[in-house]
Amino acid sequence: MTGPRSSLPGTHVIGHAPCFGDPDFAVADDRWKTGQELVAICEPLLYVCGGCLYRAACIRQVLPAKSGFTGICGGRIWLNGAIVHALPEADSSELPRPVIRKSCGTAAGSRAHRRAVEQQCPRCQPFYRPGPNPLEDEDQEVAQQLELPEVP
Ligand code: SF4
Numbered sequence: 001m002t003g004p005r006s007s008l009p010g011t012h013v014i015g016h017a018p019c020f021g022d023p024d025f026a027v028a029d030d031r032w033k034t035g036q037e038l039v040a041i042c043e044p045l046l047y048v049c050g051g052c053l054y055r056a057a058c059i060r061q062v063l064p065a066k067s068g069f070t071g072i073c074g075g076r077i078w079l080n081g082a083i084v085h086a087l088p089e090a091d092s093s094e095l096p097r098p099v100i101r102k103s104c105g106t107a108a109g110s111r112a113h114r115r116a117v118e119q120q121c122p123r124c125q126p127f128y129r130p131g132p133n134p135l136e137d138e139d140q141e142v143a144q145q146l147e148l149p150e151v152p
């Protein structure tokens, strides 16, 4: 994970992790405004998670979805608790184990797992569909802004 951010001071999990104490993993809040900018800063560092043995432990400790984490954790780039970019080898088995809910076994149950950014339970797995990436909303906002008529 990126380490200290204002909302999550000192979140490095494991002293042996390759990112431990690396100041480049701590992205200051004033270095980015949009999710695209955040990804541009974090993506060059993400390869470090590729060789890290602690990806699952990292996510278990930080619980990025619950804590609304923003930064690098467990081979993923998170924005307010949502995954906006991930290593190609990032595997869903690294996410927290699924909470079993009444809705399990339905599309709604699958969406509940997805929103909690946890593994799909076996009954929900057939209903799994990838969710929207928050960065796509940013793209649409930019596109809408570009479509605004010019003020004479
Ligand atoms: S998975 Fe990435 S962010 Fe987490 S401890 Fe390993 S290198 Fe650091």
Ligand SMILES: [Zn+2]
Pocket: 098, 099, 100, 101, 103, 104, 105, 109, 110, 113, 120, 121, 122, 123, 124
């Ligand atoms: Zn389920």
